[in-house]
Amino acid sequence: MTPAPGPARSHTATLSDVARLAGVSVATASKALNGRSQVRAETRQRVIEAAERLSFRPNQLARGLLAGRTGTVGLLTSDLEGRFSIPILMGAEDAFGAGEVAVFLCDARGDAIREQHHVRALLGRRVDGLIVVGSRTDPRPSLGRGLGVPVVYAYAPSDDPEDLSIVPDNVDAGRIAVEHLLACGRTRIAHITGDPGYAAAHDRVTGARAALADDGLSLVGEPRFGDWSEGWGRAAVTLLLDQHPEVDAVLCGNDQIARGAVDVLRERGLRVPEDVAVMGFDNWQVMTSGCRPLLTSVDMNLEQVGRAAAKALFGAIAGAPRPAVEALPCRVVIRGSTAHLS
Amino acid sequence: MTPAPGPARSHTATLSDVARLAGVSVATASKALNGRSQVRAETRQRVIEAAERLSFRPNQLARGLLAGRTGTVGLLTSDLEGRFSIPILMGAEDAFGAGEVAVFLCDARGDAIREQHHVRALLGRRVDGLIVVGSRTDPRPSLGRGLGVPVVYAYAPSDDPEDLSIVPDNVDAGRIAVEHLLACGRTRIAHITGDPGYAAAHDRVTGARAALADDGLSLVGEPRFGDWSEGWGRAAVTLLLDQHPEVDAVLCGNDQIARGAVDVLRERGLRVPEDVAVMGFDNWQVMTSGCRPLLTSVDMNLEQVGRAAAKALFGAIAGAPRPAVEALPCRVVIRGSTAHLS
DNA sequence: AAACAGGCCGAAAAGGCTTTCGTCAAGCTA
DNA sequence: TAGCTTGACGAAAGCCTTTTCGGCCTGTTT
Numbered sequence: 001m002t003p004a005p006g007p008a009r010s011h012t013a014t015l016s017d018v019a020r021l022a023g024v025s026v027a028t029a030s031k032a033l034n035g036r037s038q039v040r041a042e043t044r045q046r047v048i049e050a051a052e053r054l055s056f057r058p059n060q061l062a063r064g065l066l067a068g069r070t071g072t073v074g075l076l077t078s079d080l081e082g083r084f085s086i087p088i089l090m091g092a093e094d095a096f097g098a099g100e101v102a103v104f105l106c107d108a109r110g111d112a113i114r115e116q117h118h119v120r121a122l123l124g125r126r127v128d129g130l131i132v133v134g135s136r137t138d139p140r141p142s143l144g145r146g147l148g149v150p151v152v153y154a155y156a157p158s159d160d161p162e163d164l165s166i167v168p169d170n171v172d173a174g175r176i177a178v179e180h181l182l183a184c185g186r187t188r189i190a191h192i193t194g195d196p197g198y199a200a201a202h203d204r205v206t207g208a209r210a211a212l213a214d215d216g217l218s219l220v221g222e223p224r225f226g227d228w229s230e231g232w233g234r235a236a237v238t239l240l241l242d243q244h245p246e247v248d249a250v251l252c253g254n255d256q257i258a259r260g261a262v263d264v265l266r267e268r269g270l271r272v273p274e275d276v277a278v279m280g281f282d283n284w285q286v287m288t289s290g291c292r293p294l295l296t297s298v299d300m301n302l303e304q305v306g307r308a309a310a311k312a313l314f315g316a317i318a319g320a321p322r323p324a325v326e327a328l329p330c331r332v333v334i335r336g337s338t339a340h341l342s
Numbered sequence: 343m344t345p346a347p348g349p350a351r352s353h354t355a356t357l358s359d360v361a362r363l364a365g366v367s368v369a370t371a372s373k374a375l376n377g378r379s380q381v382r383a384e385t386r387q388r389v390i391e392a393a394e395r396l397s398f399r400p401n402q403l404a405r406g407l408l409a410g411r412t413g414t415v416g417l418l419t420s421d422l423e424g425r426f427s428i429p430i431l432m433g434a435e436d437a438f439g440a441g442e443v444a445v446f447l448c449d450a451r452g453d454a455i456r457e458q459h460h461v462r463a464l465l466g467r468r469v470d471g472l473i474v475v476g477s478r479t480d481p482r483p484s485l486g487r488g489l490g491v492p493v494v495y496a497y498a499p500s501d502d503p504e505d506l507s508i509v510p511d512n513v514d515a516g517r518i519a520v521e522h523l524l525a526c527g528r529t530r531i532a533h534i535t536g537d538p539g540y541a542a543a544h545d546r547v548t549g550a551r552a553a554l555a556d557d558g559l560s561l562v563g564e565p566r567f568g569d570w571s572e573g574w575g576r577a578a579v580t581l582l583l584d585q586h587p588e589v590d591a592v593l594c595g596n597d598q599i600a601r602g603a604v605d606v607l608r609e610r611g612l613r614v615p616e617d618v619a620v621m622g623f624d625n626w627q628v629m630t631s632g633c634r635p636l637l638t639s640v641d642m643n644l645e646q647v648g649r650a651a652a653k654a655l656f657g658a659i660a661g662a663p664r665p666a667v668e669a670l671p672c673r674v675v676i677r678g679s680t681a682h683l684s
Numbered sequence: 685a686a687a688c689a690g691g692c693c694g695a696a697a698a699g700g701c702t703t704t705c706g707t708c709a710a711g712c713t714a
Numbered sequence: 715t716a717g718c719t720t721g722a723c724g725a726a727a728g729c730c731t732t733t734t735c736g737g738c739c740t741g742t743t744t
Contacts, residue, residue, distance in 0.1 A: 012468075012490055014699090014700060014701090015700065015701060015702095016700080016701095024723075024724085025723070025724045025725075026700085026701080026702095026724090027702080027703080027704095027723075027724055027725075027726090028722085028723055028724070030701065030702060030703085031702085031703090031723090034702080036702095036703095038721075038722060038723075039722070039723080040721080040722060040723090043722080043723085057462065057465055057466045058466060058700085058701070059407070059466070059468060059699090059700050059701070060466045060467045060468065061403045061406050061407045061412065061467070061468055061699090061700080061701090062407055062699075062700035062701040062702090062729085063700080063701060063702075064403050064701095064729095065401070065403045065404055065407060065699095065700085065701080065728095065729045065730065065731095066700090066701055066702055066703090066728075066729050067701090067702080067729085068729080070403065072446075072467075075447070080428060080431065080432050080435070081428070081429075081432065086422060086423070086428060089422065089447075090422050090423065090449060093422070093447060093448070093449050094449070097448065097449070097456075097460070100463070102446050102448075102463060102464070102467060103446065103447050103448075104414075104444050104445065104446060104447075105417070105431075105435060105445050105446075105447035106435070106439065106444075106445075107432060107435050107436070107439070114439075118439070120399065121442070121444060122444070123399055124399045124400060124401070124402045125402045125403070125414075125444060126354075126401060126402065126403055148354055229631065229632070230631070230632035231631075231632075256628065256632065259632065260632070284628075286598070286628060286629070287628070289571065289572070289573075290571070290572035290573075290598065290601065290602070356729090356730060356731090357730065357731060357732095358730080358731095366693075366694085367693070367694045367695075368694090368730090368731080368732095369693075369694055369695075369696090369732080369733080369734095370692085370693055370694070372731065372732060372733085373693090373732090373733090376732080378732095378733090380691075380692060380693075381692075381693080382691080382692060382693090385692080385693085400730085400731070401729090401730055401731070403729090403730075403731090404699090404729075404730035404731040404732085405730080405731060405732075406699095406731095407698095407699050407700065407701095407729095407730080407731080408698070408699050408730085408731055408732055408733090409699090409731095409732080410699085
């Protein structure tokens with residue numbers, strides 16, 4: 001009992017279907033469609049029309065099997081939820097998408113076992129390369145050297161100096177933030193930041209201090225570590241005002257802390273930015289735009305990080321990769337919460 | 343000028359390498375590794391050890407070419423940036439990842455041309471199915487019926503009733519939100535929502551009104567449409583208090599509007615939730631946790647939507663799909679901004 | 685002892701494509 | 715006209731795996 005003939009089992013057209021319709025061999029059909037030169041123009045046209053009529057689409061599996069390259073890469077994130085992975089992922093997807101490369105997305109959910117599992121699966125699918133996206137800028141364990149395909153680490157660098165990593169330059173971020181505040185005429189700058197377990201927190205402190213030292217200044221009080229939340233921003237700025245009422249600027253470790261700081265300053269009757277300037281890091285739109293006034297912030301250029309990682313992977317696939325940690329610059333996005341002291 | 347021989351071009355081990363090392367034919371090696379029965383136990387062991395020694399990993403391309411199924415699906419998002427795609431994507435990735443299916447991620451950036459391009463590319467890679475993730479719940483153009491692989495639409499339903507779509511139930515969301523406020527003893531409930539161009543806004547109004555009508559009540563004033571921002575929340579609640587100072591609850595179209603509303607209420611000297619209860623939609627953690635008090639919100643269960651879409655796609659790949667729009671329930675997450683009227 | 689069953693293994697085809705190389709005809713030179 | 719080049723095309727191999735089927739060997743049955 002065979003099924004009723006119906007609409008001819010939409011068996012995807014193959015090259016030999018095209019060849020048959022065009023009255024040529026598969027070899028000729030292949031050459032015609034791929035722009036090889038040994039085909040008469042008229043024949044090529046016939047083949048192209050046949051392919052169109054059958055809406056033929058070459059099977060990339062077969063092609064990849066033969067070529068040894070698949071035109072696919074694996075994107076391994078450690079947590080999609082965290083907001084840092086997304087822009088990086090977008091940048092990478094963008095850079096690859098333009099170049100006919102398809103991206104396998106794998107989320108390890110911060111679990112090493114699951115990560116290992118995904119790496120195996122991706123290698124089984126013969127990806128041409130791997131991008132590993134971390135959720136924080138602290139070094140992470142290398143995937144190892146014997147994978148057979150190039151690997152680029154993004155945001156979180158590998159702990160193996162032989163690997164290639166692309167990270168945002170947090171030290172520079174701290175530096176340009178303070179430089180902006182100095183340019184606004186502020187000299188009594190305090191720093192409230194997040195979890196001391198994060199390298200990003202310390203790097204930004206380092207940059208901030210360096211920029212101040214260049215002008216012969218130093219921070220008002222010590223940097224205040226806490227967590228990355230608005231609540232901590234509110235609490236810390238309250239303490240700060242009690243101890244150092246003279247501050248004229250608060251540099252906050254991220255936008256949420258900054259948002260909390262601004263709220264408390266306003267409630268204490270201090271004007272932002274007239275009395276105290278405030279700025280954050282990350283340039284997270286939902287935070288900067290909800291803030292009154294709009295929040296100045298350092299954009300970490302994460303999409304750029306993703307794009308750079310993709311390009312680096314391209315390079316590594318093509319030739320010999322140069323091991324390195326590449327730190328990309330950030331930029332200050334100026335909004336209402338900072339302004340020149342009048 | 344050939345490159346120096348170097349470390350023996352790490353030619354990934356193939357099945358015939360394994361077979362040779364184990365002293366058997368590729369056929370036997372394949373059967374041994376795949377648990378087929380016609381292999382002597384001792385032979386099987388030899389093959390397995392050989393595979394291990396060479397760290398052999400079967401080439402999924404070859405396997406897919408033969409089997410006609412690749413074990414891959416395409417995930418087509420219209421904008422990764424928007425925060426709704428991510429949880430859906432996580433849910434889908436999670437559901438597939440467990441089942442040995444790999445996910446191609448493609449972001450169309452809201453561009454129909456690019457979307458078309460990605461669809462072609464994915465079909466060329468012989469994906470077994472497609473999930474299309476929209477950025478809002480309004481119907482979107484169908485990809486069409488003749489693709490040759492099943493398609494499931496998530497979040498944004500297809501405009502073709504023959505397609506299968508999975509969406510959050512916004513009407514129900516509006517209903518359960520109001521039911522929660524009623525359960526808190528509130529009866530003078532106003533509604534501030536976002537862009538009237540969004541179906542979600544209207545659906546939530548519909549559900550809210552239905553729940554009120556069940557109790558013989560109605561909204562305080564008309565629903566106020568605007569945009570989805572904190573700024574609008576602040577502006578709208580200011581107007582609301584002027585016109586209807588009697589309100590004892592404000593249902594906000596999303597968490598950002600709610601956040602703005604809470605801020606203005608506090609600044610006007612009204613206590614939340616004692617005088618006025620406030621709740622939002624989306625349960626976006628950064629908003630709900632930064633709010634004072636913590637914000638009650640309706641969680642749209644988006645990860646669930648992603649998982650359901652993945653399962654539906656599995657079903658469609660296996661058997662005949664049933665066309666439908668499936669609306670998934672939401673849930674109220676109760677926090678400090680709502681409480682029973684004492 | 686002859687035939688047979690069953691267990692184990694290998695040869696070969698298939699899947700869709702690209703590429704190399706051989707073939708053939710037409711057009712050219714000597 | 716013989717011999718050559720050139721251009722256009724097709725046959726076939728190869729990529730890697732799975733699966734079918736036939737063959738061999740051993741042990742068993744009449």
